[in-house]
Amino acid sequence: MRVVIIGAGQVGSSIAASLDTDHEVVVVDTDAERVDALTYSLDVLAIEGDGASLSTLREAEIEAADLLIASTDDDETNIVACATAKTASDAFTVARVKRTNYLDTWQEAGGAFGVDFMVCTNLLAAETMVRVIGLPAARDVDVFAEGRVMMAEFCVPEGSPVAGRTVAEADHFTELTFAAMLRDGKVVIPDGETTIEAGDELVVIGSPENTRTFAGDLAPGRNEDGKDVVIVGGSEIAVEAARLLEDRGLHPRLVERDPDRARELAEQLAGTTVMQSDATDQEFLQREHVDDADVVIAALGSDEKNLLASLLATRIGVPRTVALVETAEYTDLFEAVGVGAAINPREATAEEIIRLAHDGTPENVAIVDRDRAEVLEIEIADDSVLAGRPIRESAADLPARVTIGAITRDGAFVTPRGDTVVEVGDHVVVFAEIDAIDAVASQV
Known part of the structure; x- marks a missing residue:
């Protein structure tokens, strides 16, 4: 597949980076330094130029492209790039936008602007933040098979009852699979005798009910039902998170420093209590009983402010914090100093777009630990190596470091075991280390 990416x-x-091994990738950017960096770091053709310009797109041979992905930080540039590409090619076009009003228009108009698929960064980030609420120790959560399957990445806390136990001892669930373990920078596919240690990052795949129960086993006593949520900041992502929580029947509290913005949000968010104040004011936090909250979501305008707000919330006794992180390199730092989960909007966007370029077109894709592995949902076709065979028999035809985590069949959850026969039409959720992704996507 020939893929043209606008924005580096x-x-x-x-x-x-996810596509260069098995696809012909062209990247266009106006920044010469970015172009040079990609030229030497990836197996791609990097072109300096304006991706919304027809002449630049023709230099990238857009007429031969199968897929165009417009992923700059400017919504209008991305939309124009897609529209321009449509004048010279039949490429499938994907536009990344931040503002939800463009997404609303595109959805209502049945695919406006010459865009075949639109991804909204703000909405995806808000959805990711809201999903981790209520799962103690969870750093990332994704849902598959229309919500019937959940993938969660947990960090095993010090003192956890699960630490020191083998997988066989910890696994008393009928609908849960311990898919992988991240330890000392390596991916480990555990078996029953693998011992779980404090500091390990566990990737589990199962039904939402069993996943939530395991979260309680991992970090008991935290009582994180996620019903009392305080959102710090009035950014667009914060607003989307508040709306999602309102849709769940919750009544979050939102703190915004600017009086005009606070007044505007109070009018927009009927189910949210909007408070005008500086969220880094410890006296205010204590006076408004923010310490009684189950979760604080930090969605201010900078990484530094989000870190400060999260640490202040932890200091006054909030059991869990979720912070927005714009700089991907800070994600591990935030979690290392005590932030419960650090969410990077750009990572969530890349995750959604990468699904479209996989061979076999998985139904859904989740990136694990900053592209070290992926979890894919794949509908089983006649030519799948799994079709009509027990998992134990077909495992030899799959790459190493691959785990079948869950199966759904006719809307029902099926726990994968060695003697489980996979049927055509099943939806299989698979964990795979990054080097095995393309093989899995094309064979399963």
Whole structure:
């Protein structure tokens, strides 16, 4: 597949890195330094130029492209790039936008602007932040098979009852699979005798009910039902998170420093209590009983402010914090100093777009630990190596470091075991280390 990517920032670079091995990738950016960096770091053709310009797209041979991904930080540039590409090619076009009003227009108009698929960064980030609420120790959560399957990445805390136990001892669930373990920078596919240690990052795949129960086993006593949520900041992502929580029947509290913005948000968010104040004011936090909250979501305008707000919330006794992180390199730092989960909007966007370029077109894709592995949902076709065979028999035909985590069949959850026969039409959720992704996507 020939893929043209407009924009070599974090999103575009992440997508290019995921696709360069098995696809013909062209990346276009106006920044000469970014172009040079990609030329030497990835197996791609990097072109300096304006991706919304027809002449630049023709230099990238857009007429031969199968897929165009417009992923700059400017919504209008991305939309124009897609529209321009449509004048010269039949490529499938993907536009990344931040503002939800463009997404609303595109959805209502049945695919406006010459865009075949639109991804909204703000909405995806808000959805990711809201999903981790209520799962103690969870750093990332994704849902598959229309919500019937959940993948969660947990960090095993010090003192956890699960630490020191083998997988066989910890696994008393009928609908849960311990898919992988991240330890000392390596991916480990555990078996029953593998011992779980404090500091390990566990990737589990199962039904939402069993996943939530395991979260309680991992970090008991935290009582994180996620019903009392305080959102710090009035950014667009914060607003989307508040709306999602309102849709769940919750009544979050939102703190915004600017009086005009606070007044505007109070009018927009009927189910949210909007408070005008500085969220880094410890006296205010204590006076408004923010310490009684189950979760604080930090969605201010900078990484530094989000870190400060998260640490202050932890200091006054909030059991869990979720912070927005714009700089991907800070994600591990935030979690290392005590932030419960650090969410990078660009990573969530790249994850959504990468699904479209996989061989076999998985139904859904989740990136694990900053592109070290992926979890894919794949509908089983006649030519799948799994079709009509027990998992134990077909495992030899799959690459190493691959785990079948869950199966759904006719809307029902099926726990994968060695003697489980996979049927055509099943939806299989698979964990795979990054080097095995393309083989899995094309064979399963």
